[in-house]
Amino acid sequence: MNTLHLSDTTEDIKAAAAILRDGGLVAMPTETVYGLAANALDGDAVRRIFEAKGRPMDNPLIVHVAEFSDIRRLGLVAEIPYLARMLAEAFWPGPLTVIMKKGGAIPDEVSAGLDTVAIRIPSHPAAHRLLATSGLALAAPSANTSGKPSPTTAQHVIDDMDGRIEAVLDGGSCSVGVESTVITLVADVPRILRPGIITREELEAVIGPVEVDHAVLHQLENNERASSPGMKYKHYAPRARVILLRGDDAKYITYVNRLYARDQSIGAICYDEDKPLLNAPCITIGSMQDEKAQAQALFDALRAADGLTGVKTVYAHCPAAQGVGMALYNRLIRAAAFEVIDLPKKRIIGLTGQTGAGKSEVSRLLSERGLPVVSADAAARRAVEDSEVKAMLCAAFGDVLREDGSLDRSLVARIAFSSREMTARLNAITHPTIARLMLEEAQALPGDTVIFDASQLFESGEDLFCERIVGVLADAEIRLRRITKRDGISREEAALRMSAQYDERFFLTYCDDILYNNGTEQALSDGVRNLYEGLVRG
Numbered sequence: 001m002n003t004l005h006l007s008d009t010t011e012d013i014k015a016a017a018a019i020l021r022d023g024g025l026v027a028m029p030t031e032t033v034y035g036l037a038a039n040a041l042d043g044d045a046v047r048r049i050f051e052a053k054g055r056p057m058d059n060p061l062i063v064h065v066a067e068f069s070d071i072r073r074l075g076l077v078a079e080i081p082y083l084a085r086m087l088a089e090a091f092w093p094g095p096l097t098v099i100m101k102k103g104g105a106i107p108d109e110v111s112a113g114l115d116t117v118a119i120r121i122p123s124h125p126a127a128h129r130l131l132a133t134s135g136l137a138l139a140a141p142s143a144n145t146s147g148k149p150s151p152t153t154a155q156h157v158i159d160d161m162d163g164r165i166e167a168v169l170d171g172g173s174c175s176v177g178v179e180s181t182v183i184t185l186v187a188d189v190p191r192i193l194r195p196g197i198i199t200r201e202e203l204e205a206v207i208g209p210v211e212v213d214h215a216v217l218h219q220l221e222n223n224e225r226a227s228s229p230g231m232k233y234k235h236y237a238p239r240a241r242v243i244l245l246r247g248d249d250a251k252y253i254t255y256v257n258r259l260y261a262r263d264q265s266i267g268a269i270c271y272d273e274d275k276p277l278l279n280a281p282c283i284t285i286g287s288m289q290d291e292k293a294q295a296q297a298l299f300d301a302l303r304a305a306d307g308l309t310g311v312k313t314v315y316a317h318c319p320a321a322q323g324v325g326m327a328l329y330n331r332l333i334r335a336a337a338f339e340v341i342d343l344p345k346k347r348i349i350g351l352t353g354q355t356g357a358g359k360s361e362v363s364r365l366l367s368e369r370g371l372p373v374v375s376a377d378a379a380a381r382r383a384v385e386d387s388e389v390k391a392m393l394c395a396a397f398g399d400v401l402r403e404d405g406s407l408d409r410s411l412v413a414r415i416a417f418s419s420r421e422m423t424a425r426l427n428a429i430t431h432p433t434i435a436r437l438m439l440e441e442a443q444a445l446p447g448d449t450v451i452f453d454a455s456q457l458f459e460s461g462e463d464l465f466c467e468r469i470v471g472v473l474a475d476a477e478i479r480l481r482r483i484t485k486r487d488g489i490s491r492e493e494a495a496l497r498m499s500a501q502y503d504e505r506f507f508l509t510y511c512d513d514i515l516y517n518n519g520t521e522q523a524l525s526d527g528v529r530n531l532y533e534g535l536v537r538g
C-alpha cells in the first residue's frame with residue numbers, strides 16, 4: 001500500500017475524511033500524540049487498526065468525537081453520568097479520556113468485549129476538523145507499532161506505519177507529548193487508569209476524590225486483572241534496554257559516570273541540568289523544573305535512544321511520581337519493563353584495595369573514628385544463606401548443600417576457585433544479593449555516611465553507589481610477606497591470589513583517594529586521619 005502524506009489544508013482534510021468514510025485508516029495529529037484513526041462504528045475498519053499496529057485484540061480503543069452532543073447522538077454511551085458533564089465542561093476539548101458504560105452503537109472490536117467505552121474530544125485543530133468534516137466518531141489508538149514509543153511527529157508515524165495505512169495527516173509535533181489522562185467513571189470512586197498532563201489534583205478540584213489505579217505505578221502480579229488492558233503490556237520501549245535510576249540527582253550522575261568509565265555501551269536519558277555533568281552520551285528531555293517540557297520530549301527521546309551509536313543500555317533519571325511527573329514515571333517504568341535501581345539515601349564511601357595491603361586495618365581505624373562500616377565479607381556470608389542464592393549455586397555447581405540444608409562453604413570454595421570461569425559464575429550469582437544486603441544494612445545505620453568495606457567493590461558493582469572510593473595499596477613484596485604470614489600459605493599460593501586481583505594501575509585509575517601502606521603504623525594512621533578529615537569536611 002502507498003501511504004499518502006497529507007497536510008492540514010482543507011483539501012487534504014477532505015481527502016482524509018473520504019478515506020475514513022470508506023473504511024480506511026488515517027493517522028491524525030492530536031494535542032497528545034498521533035492517533036491511528038478509523039470509523040469507530042465500522043467493526044471491519046477498526047479491526048484493521050489492530051492489524052496495522054500488531055495490537056493485542058483484548059486492548060480496547062478510545063473513541064474520539066468533535067462535540068459533546070455527538071456522544072448521545074451517535075449512541076456511544078448508555079448514559080452520560082453527571083461527573084462526565086463536569087469533566088467535559090472543565091477539560092474538553094483536551095487531553096482527557098473518560099470511560100463510561102458503552103452504548104449500543106459501539107462494536108465489540110472497539111471495546112474489546114468490555115461493557116464500557118473510552119471517549120475523548122481532542123483539542124488539536126486538525127483533529128477537530130477531521131472529525132467535523134467526516135461526521136464520524138473515530139476510534140484511534142496511538143499510531144505506533146504496538147510496544148514502541150507513541151508517535152509525537154508525522155515522521156515517527158511514517159517510521160512505524162509507512163505502507164500499512166492509507167494516509168498520514170501531518171499536523172506538526174504534538175504539544176502535550178504524552179497520551180491523555182484516562183479516568184473511569186464506572187467505579188465507586190472515579191479512578192485514573194492512565195496518568196497524563198491533566199493531573200489527579202486538577203481532576204479532584206473539579207469532581208472531588210479521585211483514586212489512582214494500582215497498575216499506574218506498579219507492576220501487575222501474574223494473577224491480577226488489569227482495569228485498563230493497555231497497562232499490562234511492556235510499552236514505549238526502544239530497542240535499547242532502559243533502566244531507571246531512582247534517587248538523589250548527584251547519585252544519579254555518580255552512578256552513570258562510574259559505569260560509563262568501564263562500559264562505553266551505556267547512555268542516558270536525563271534532564272538538561274545533568275548533561276554537562278555526564279560523560280556518557282545522553283538525550284535530554286528538558287529542564288528538571290519544567291515537567292510539561294519533559295512530557296513533550298519524552299517519546300521522541302525514547303525513539304532517539306536507538307540513534308545513540310553503540311549504546312545498548314540507557315539509564316534514565318527517574319522522575320518523582322507526582323503531578324505531571326506521574327505521567328512521565330508511568331511511561332518510563334514501562335519502557336524499562338519495571339527495571340528500577342534505587343540509589344542509596346546515605347553517602348557511601350567505598351573502601352577497597354589489594355589483598356595484603358591493609359584495607360581491614362584502615363576499616364578498623366575509620367570505624368574507631370565513628371564511621372559505621374558495612375562489611376562485604378559479612379554480607380557474603382549472609383547472602384549464601386538466602387534460599388534463592390542457594391538454589392542458584394546448586395544449579396551451577398551441583399549439590400553443594402549439607403544434609404541439614406545449609407551450604408557446604410568449603411565445597412563451594414573448592415569448586416568456585418578451581419578456575420576463573422567458575423569464580424565468575426559464583427560472583428554472578430552472589431554479587432547482586434551481597435550488594436543488596438549491604439545497601440539495606442547501610443540504610444539501617446545511624447548517620448549519613450557509611451563505609452563499604454569490600455575487596456571486590458568494583459567486581460560487584462557496589463562502586464557505582466559510592467560517592468568516593470578509597471584504595472589501599474602496598475608494594476608487592478610487602479603484601480606477599482603479609483599474606484604468607486597472615487594466612488600461613490606458601491609464597492607461590494600468595495602470589496597466585498595476588499595475580500587474580502586487579503593491578504595497581506586499575507586502582508590508581510578508578511579510586512578517588514589512594515592510601516599507601518608500605519611503612520610504619522604511624523604513617524597509616526596519619527593517612528587515615530587525613531582521609532577522615534577530608535570526608536567529614538565533605
Ligand code: TXA
Pocket residue numbers: 030032033034035036059060061062095097099111114116117118120122140141142143178179180181182193194227228229230231
Ligand atoms: O491521547 C490519547 O489518548 C491518544 C490519542 C490518539 O487520543 N490515544 C491513545 O490510545 O493513547 P491508546 O489506545 O494507545 O491507549 C488507550 C488506553 C489503553 O491503555 C486502553 O487499555 C485504555 O486506554 N482503554 C480504552 N478503553 C478502555 C476501557 N473501556 N476500559 C479501560 N481502559 C480502556
Ligand code: MG
Pocket residue numbers: 141142150
Ligand atoms: Mg498506545
